[in-house]
Amino acid sequence: MAQQEEQTQKTRIPVITISREYGAGGRTIARGLAKEFDIPWYDKDFVAKTAEKSGYSVEDINREGERLSKGSRFLNSVLNNSASYTSSHDGIYEAQKKVILDLSKEPCIIVGRCANFILREANVPAFSVFLYADEELRIRRAGELAENGDMELRRFVNKIDTQRDNYCRNYTHHSMGDYHLYDLCLNSGRMSMEENVALIAKMVRSMAR
Numbered sequence: 001m002a003q004q005e006e007q008t009q010k011t012r013i014p015v016i017t018i019s020r021e022y023g024a025g026g027r028t029i030a031r032g033l034a035k036e037f038d039i040p041w042y043d044k045d046f047v048a049k050t051a052e053k054s055g056y057s058v059e060d061i062n063r064e065g066e067r068l069s070k071g072s073r074f075l076n077s078v079l080n081n082s083a084s085y086t087s088s089h090d091g092i093y094e095a096q097k098k099v100i101l102d103l104s105k106e107p108c109i110i111v112g113r114c115a116n117f118i119l120r121e122a123n124v125p126a127f128s129v130f131l132y133a134d135e136e137l138r139i140r141r142a143g144e145l146a147e148n149g150d151m152e153l154r155r156f157v158n159k160i161d162t163q164r165d166n167y168c169r170n171y172t173h174h175s176m177g178d179y180h181l182y183d184l185c186l187n188s189g190r191m192s193m194e195e196n197v198a199l200i201a202k203m204v205r206s207m208a209r
Contacts, residue, residue, distance in 0.1 A: 023138030
C-alpha cells in the first residue's frame with residue numbers, strides 16, 4: 001500500500017522545465033530537484049536523444065540546439081519565407097520538440113530548449129521556472145564551469161545569454177525572461193542552491209495536490 005501511495009504521489013508531479021540565464025545554476029538546481037522527487041532530469045544527455053531523432057550530429061546540436069546568433073536569426077526570418085528552405089536550426093528545433101513531448105509522458109525535469117513554451121502549446125501540464133541572478137555572481141560561476149575557452153568571462157556570459165534570448169524570440173516570439181511564460185521567476189543568487197531547490201519543490205508539491 002505504501003509503495004502504491006508513493007507511486008501515485010510521483011505520478012502527480014508535473015514535468016518541471018527550467019529556463020535560465022547562464023551561470024544562474026540551472027543544472028545544479030535541476031539535479032537537486034531530480035533527487036528530491038526521484039525523477040530523471042535532462043540537459044546534456046538531451047543532445048544524444050535529439051541526435052537519434054534528427055540525424056543531426058551531436059556537435060551540430062550542441063552548437064545550434066539552444067543558441068541563435070543575431071545574424072542567424074535574421075537569416076532565418078528572411079529565408080524561411082521560401083517554402084523550399086529549412087535551416088538546420090529549425091530542423092534541430094523540431095527534433096528537440098519531438099523529444100520534449102516524448103519525455104513529458106512521464107514526470108521529469110527538462111533544462112532549456114523552450115520546453116516550457118513547447119509543453120504549453122501542447123497543453124501538457126508543467127511547472128515552469130526561470131532562473132536569473134546578479135551578473136557578477138554569474139561571471140564567478142562561469143569561471144568555475146570553465147566553458148568559455150579563451151573568451152573573457154563577462155563577454156562569454158553576455159554572448160550565451162544573447163544567443164539563448166535570440167533562440168527564444170525566434171521560436172516563441174517572447175524574450176527569454178518574459179514572466180508570462182513561467183510559473184516562477186527566481187533570483188537564484190539570493191539563496192543557496194539547496195534553498196532554491198527546497199522552495200521550488202514546495203511550490204511543485206503545492207501544484208500537484
